[in-house]
Amino acid sequence: TAGVGSLLKKIGEEDIHNIRIISHDVVEVLRDMIPDSSLSRVLIYFPDPWRKARHHKRRLIQPEFISHLCKKLKPGAILHCATDWENYAMHMLDVLQGEPLLKNTASGFAPRPDTRPLTKFENRGLRLGHGVWDLVFERVSS
Known part of the structure:
Protein backbone atom coordinates (compact mmCIF):
# COMPACT_ATOMS: atom_id res chain seq x y z
CA THR A 1 0.00 0.00 0.00
CA ALA A 2 1.00 3.63 -0.35
CA GLY A 3 1.58 4.08 3.40
CA VAL A 4 3.81 1.03 3.67
CA GLY A 5 5.69 2.05 0.52
CA SER A 6 6.31 5.51 1.93
CA LEU A 7 7.53 3.99 5.20
CA LEU A 8 9.89 1.62 3.37
CA LYS A 9 11.31 4.56 1.41
CA LYS A 10 11.99 6.52 4.62
CA ILE A 11 13.54 3.46 6.28
CA GLY A 12 15.91 3.13 3.31
CA GLU A 13 16.79 6.83 3.36
CA GLU A 14 17.49 6.72 7.09
CA ASP A 15 19.34 3.36 6.82
CA ILE A 16 17.29 1.87 9.67
CA HIS A 17 17.74 -1.82 10.38
CA ASN A 18 15.97 -2.44 13.71
CA ILE A 19 12.40 -2.28 12.50
CA ARG A 20 9.65 -4.69 11.57
CA ILE A 21 6.58 -3.80 9.52
CA ILE A 22 3.34 -5.72 9.77
CA SER A 23 0.49 -4.60 7.54
CA HIS A 24 -2.35 -6.44 9.23
CA ASP A 25 -5.18 -5.98 11.74
CA VAL A 26 -3.66 -4.84 15.04
CA VAL A 27 -6.07 -6.91 17.14
CA GLU A 28 -4.95 -10.10 15.39
CA VAL A 29 -1.29 -9.08 15.51
CA LEU A 30 -1.49 -8.55 19.28
CA ARG A 31 -3.36 -11.79 19.81
CA ASP A 32 -1.25 -14.02 17.57
CA MET A 33 2.20 -12.46 17.10
CA ILE A 34 3.23 -10.45 20.16
CA PRO A 35 4.36 -12.30 23.31
CA ASP A 36 3.01 -11.20 26.69
CA SER A 37 5.14 -8.68 28.62
CA SER A 38 7.34 -7.99 25.58
CA LEU A 39 6.61 -4.37 24.64
CA SER A 40 8.38 -1.37 26.21
CA ARG A 41 6.39 1.30 24.41
CA VAL A 42 3.28 1.49 22.25
CA LEU A 43 2.45 4.61 20.25
CA ILE A 44 -1.07 5.07 18.89
CA TYR A 45 -1.20 8.37 17.03
CA PHE A 46 -4.39 9.69 15.48
CA PRO A 47 -6.46 6.50 15.19
CA ASP A 48 -9.68 6.79 13.24
CA PRO A 49 -12.14 8.64 15.54
CA TRP A 50 -15.27 7.15 13.96
CA ARG A 51 -17.09 10.44 14.47
CA LYS A 52 -20.70 9.22 14.16
CA ALA A 53 -22.12 7.92 17.44
CA ARG A 54 -23.41 4.74 15.81
CA HIS A 55 -19.82 3.93 14.75
CA HIS A 56 -18.14 4.56 18.12
CA LYS A 57 -18.04 0.78 18.72
CA ARG A 58 -15.45 0.62 15.89
CA ARG A 59 -12.96 2.84 17.68
CA LEU A 60 -9.65 1.15 18.41
CA ILE A 61 -9.38 2.46 21.95
CA GLN A 62 -11.96 0.32 23.71
CA PRO A 63 -11.75 -1.36 27.15
CA GLU A 64 -11.34 -4.87 25.69
CA PHE A 65 -8.51 -3.82 23.34
CA ILE A 66 -6.68 -1.89 26.06
CA SER A 67 -7.01 -4.81 28.50
CA HIS A 68 -5.48 -7.14 25.90
CA LEU A 69 -2.77 -4.60 25.03
CA ALA A 106 -0.14 13.44 33.86
CA SER A 107 -3.16 14.98 35.50
CA GLY A 108 -5.60 14.36 32.66
CA PHE A 109 -4.04 15.06 29.27
CA ALA A 110 -0.26 15.25 28.86
CA PRO A 111 1.66 18.04 27.16
CA ARG A 112 2.84 17.12 23.68
CA PRO A 113 6.15 15.29 24.15
CA ASP A 114 9.03 16.52 21.98
CA THR A 115 9.58 12.90 20.95
CA ARG A 116 6.23 12.67 19.13
CA PRO A 117 6.65 13.53 15.45
CA LEU A 118 4.33 16.04 13.86
CA THR A 119 2.12 13.85 11.65
CA LYS A 120 0.21 14.81 8.54
CA PHE A 121 -3.00 14.15 10.52
CA GLU A 122 -1.91 16.54 13.27
CA ASN A 123 -0.96 19.19 10.72
CA ARG A 124 -4.36 18.77 9.09
CA GLY A 125 -6.14 19.04 12.44
CA LEU A 126 -4.20 22.15 13.39
CA ARG A 127 -5.05 23.75 10.02
CA LEU A 128 -8.72 23.02 10.68
CA GLY A 129 -8.49 24.59 14.13
CA HIS A 130 -8.70 21.33 16.07
CA GLY A 131 -6.86 20.88 19.31
CA VAL A 132 -4.53 17.94 19.84
CA TRP A 133 -4.70 15.79 22.97
CA ASP A 134 -1.90 13.51 24.17
CA LEU A 135 -2.36 10.73 26.70
CA VAL A 136 0.71 9.10 28.24
CA PHE A 137 0.09 6.15 30.53
CA GLU A 138 2.48 3.75 32.25
CA ARG A 139 1.90 0.02 32.71
CA VAL A 140 1.98 -0.80 36.42
CA SER A 141 2.85 -4.15 37.97
CA SER A 142 -0.10 -6.50 38.31
Missing part, protein backbone atom coordinates in the same frame (compact mmCIF):
# COMPACT_ATOMS: atom_id res chain seq x y z
CA CYS A 70 -1.78 -4.28 28.69
CA LYS A 71 -0.93 -8.00 28.77
CA LYS A 72 1.63 -7.34 26.04
CA LEU A 73 3.25 -4.40 27.87
CA LYS A 74 6.14 -4.89 30.29
CA PRO A 75 5.72 -3.30 33.73
CA GLY A 76 6.92 0.29 33.35
CA ALA A 77 6.10 0.34 29.62
CA ILE A 78 4.60 3.49 28.13
CA LEU A 79 1.37 3.73 26.15
CA HIS A 80 1.19 7.05 24.30
CA CYS A 81 -1.96 7.99 22.38
CA ALA A 82 -2.77 11.20 20.54
CA THR A 83 -5.85 12.47 18.72
CA ASP A 84 -7.10 15.71 17.20
CA TRP A 85 -10.74 14.85 17.89
CA GLU A 86 -11.90 16.13 21.30
CA ASN A 87 -14.77 13.66 21.69
CA TYR A 88 -12.40 10.75 21.03
CA ALA A 89 -9.81 12.25 23.40
CA MET A 90 -12.36 12.24 26.22
CA HIS A 91 -13.33 8.66 25.33
CA MET A 92 -9.66 7.58 25.31
CA LEU A 93 -9.06 9.22 28.67
CA ASP A 94 -12.05 7.42 30.21
CA VAL A 95 -10.99 4.04 28.77
CA LEU A 96 -7.34 4.36 29.77
CA GLN A 97 -8.15 5.61 33.28
CA GLY A 98 -10.56 2.71 33.66
CA GLU A 99 -7.81 0.14 33.06
CA PRO A 100 -6.34 -0.95 36.42
CA LEU A 101 -2.97 -1.88 34.86
CA LEU A 102 -2.40 1.67 33.62
CA LYS A 103 -1.40 4.82 35.49
CA ASN A 104 -1.71 8.29 33.96
CA THR A 105 1.65 10.09 33.90
Whole structure:
Protein backbone atom coordinates (compact mmCIF):
# COMPACT_ATOMS: atom_id res chain seq x y z
CA THR A 1 0.00 0.00 0.00
CA ALA A 2 1.00 3.63 -0.35
CA GLY A 3 1.58 4.08 3.40
CA VAL A 4 3.81 1.03 3.67
CA GLY A 5 5.69 2.05 0.52
CA SER A 6 6.31 5.51 1.93
CA LEU A 7 7.53 3.99 5.20
CA LEU A 8 9.89 1.62 3.37
CA LYS A 9 11.31 4.56 1.41
CA LYS A 10 11.99 6.52 4.62
CA ILE A 11 13.54 3.46 6.28
CA GLY A 12 15.91 3.13 3.31
CA GLU A 13 16.79 6.83 3.36
CA GLU A 14 17.49 6.72 7.09
CA ASP A 15 19.34 3.36 6.82
CA ILE A 16 17.29 1.87 9.67
CA HIS A 17 17.74 -1.82 10.38
CA ASN A 18 15.97 -2.44 13.71
CA ILE A 19 12.40 -2.28 12.50
CA ARG A 20 9.65 -4.69 11.57
CA ILE A 21 6.58 -3.80 9.52
CA ILE A 22 3.34 -5.72 9.77
CA SER A 23 0.49 -4.60 7.54
CA HIS A 24 -2.35 -6.44 9.23
CA ASP A 25 -5.18 -5.98 11.74
CA VAL A 26 -3.66 -4.84 15.04
CA VAL A 27 -6.07 -6.91 17.14
CA GLU A 28 -4.95 -10.10 15.39
CA VAL A 29 -1.29 -9.08 15.51
CA LEU A 30 -1.49 -8.55 19.28
CA ARG A 31 -3.36 -11.79 19.81
CA ASP A 32 -1.25 -14.02 17.57
CA MET A 33 2.20 -12.46 17.10
CA ILE A 34 3.23 -10.45 20.16
CA PRO A 35 4.36 -12.30 23.31
CA ASP A 36 3.01 -11.20 26.69
CA SER A 37 5.14 -8.68 28.62
CA SER A 38 7.34 -7.99 25.58
CA LEU A 39 6.61 -4.37 24.64
CA SER A 40 8.38 -1.37 26.21
CA ARG A 41 6.39 1.30 24.41
CA VAL A 42 3.28 1.49 22.25
CA LEU A 43 2.45 4.61 20.25
CA ILE A 44 -1.07 5.07 18.89
CA TYR A 45 -1.20 8.37 17.03
CA PHE A 46 -4.39 9.69 15.48
CA PRO A 47 -6.46 6.50 15.19
CA ASP A 48 -9.68 6.79 13.24
CA PRO A 49 -12.14 8.64 15.54
CA TRP A 50 -15.27 7.15 13.96
CA ARG A 51 -17.09 10.44 14.47
CA LYS A 52 -20.70 9.22 14.16
CA ALA A 53 -22.12 7.92 17.44
CA ARG A 54 -23.41 4.74 15.81
CA HIS A 55 -19.82 3.93 14.75
CA HIS A 56 -18.14 4.56 18.12
CA LYS A 57 -18.04 0.78 18.72
CA ARG A 58 -15.45 0.62 15.89
CA ARG A 59 -12.96 2.84 17.68
CA LEU A 60 -9.65 1.15 18.41
CA ILE A 61 -9.38 2.46 21.95
CA GLN A 62 -11.96 0.32 23.71
CA PRO A 63 -11.75 -1.36 27.15
CA GLU A 64 -11.34 -4.87 25.69
CA PHE A 65 -8.51 -3.82 23.34
CA ILE A 66 -6.68 -1.89 26.06
CA SER A 67 -7.01 -4.81 28.50
CA HIS A 68 -5.48 -7.14 25.90
CA LEU A 69 -2.77 -4.60 25.03
CA CYS A 70 -1.78 -4.28 28.69
CA LYS A 71 -0.93 -8.00 28.77
CA LYS A 72 1.63 -7.34 26.04
CA LEU A 73 3.25 -4.40 27.87
CA LYS A 74 6.14 -4.89 30.29
CA PRO A 75 5.72 -3.30 33.73
CA GLY A 76 6.92 0.29 33.35
CA ALA A 77 6.10 0.34 29.62
CA ILE A 78 4.60 3.49 28.13
CA LEU A 79 1.37 3.73 26.15
CA HIS A 80 1.19 7.05 24.30
CA CYS A 81 -1.96 7.99 22.38
CA ALA A 82 -2.77 11.20 20.54
CA THR A 83 -5.85 12.47 18.72
CA ASP A 84 -7.10 15.71 17.20
CA TRP A 85 -10.74 14.85 17.89
CA GLU A 86 -11.90 16.13 21.30
CA ASN A 87 -14.77 13.66 21.69
CA TYR A 88 -12.40 10.75 21.03
CA ALA A 89 -9.81 12.25 23.40
CA MET A 90 -12.36 12.24 26.22
CA HIS A 91 -13.33 8.66 25.33
CA MET A 92 -9.66 7.58 25.31
CA LEU A 93 -9.06 9.22 28.67
CA ASP A 94 -12.05 7.42 30.21
CA VAL A 95 -10.99 4.04 28.77
CA LEU A 96 -7.34 4.36 29.77
CA GLN A 97 -8.15 5.61 33.28
CA GLY A 98 -10.56 2.71 33.66
CA GLU A 99 -7.81 0.14 33.06
CA PRO A 100 -6.34 -0.95 36.42
CA LEU A 101 -2.97 -1.88 34.86
CA LEU A 102 -2.40 1.67 33.62
CA LYS A 103 -1.40 4.82 35.49
CA ASN A 104 -1.71 8.29 33.96
CA THR A 105 1.65 10.09 33.90
CA ALA A 106 -0.14 13.44 33.86
CA SER A 107 -3.16 14.98 35.50
CA GLY A 108 -5.60 14.36 32.66
CA PHE A 109 -4.04 15.06 29.27
CA ALA A 110 -0.26 15.25 28.86
CA PRO A 111 1.66 18.04 27.16
CA ARG A 112 2.84 17.12 23.68
CA PRO A 113 6.15 15.29 24.15
CA ASP A 114 9.03 16.52 21.98
CA THR A 115 9.58 12.90 20.95
CA ARG A 116 6.23 12.67 19.13
CA PRO A 117 6.65 13.53 15.45
CA LEU A 118 4.33 16.04 13.86
CA THR A 119 2.12 13.85 11.65
CA LYS A 120 0.21 14.81 8.54
CA PHE A 121 -3.00 14.15 10.52
CA GLU A 122 -1.91 16.54 13.27
CA ASN A 123 -0.96 19.19 10.72
CA ARG A 124 -4.36 18.77 9.09
CA GLY A 125 -6.14 19.04 12.44
CA LEU A 126 -4.20 22.15 13.39
CA ARG A 127 -5.05 23.75 10.02
CA LEU A 128 -8.72 23.02 10.68
CA GLY A 129 -8.49 24.59 14.13
CA HIS A 130 -8.70 21.33 16.07
CA GLY A 131 -6.86 20.88 19.31
CA VAL A 132 -4.53 17.94 19.84
CA TRP A 133 -4.70 15.79 22.97
CA ASP A 134 -1.90 13.51 24.17
CA LEU A 135 -2.36 10.73 26.70
CA VAL A 136 0.71 9.10 28.24
CA PHE A 137 0.09 6.15 30.53
CA GLU A 138 2.48 3.75 32.25
CA ARG A 139 1.90 0.02 32.71
CA VAL A 140 1.98 -0.80 36.42
CA SER A 141 2.85 -4.15 37.97
CA SER A 142 -0.10 -6.50 38.31
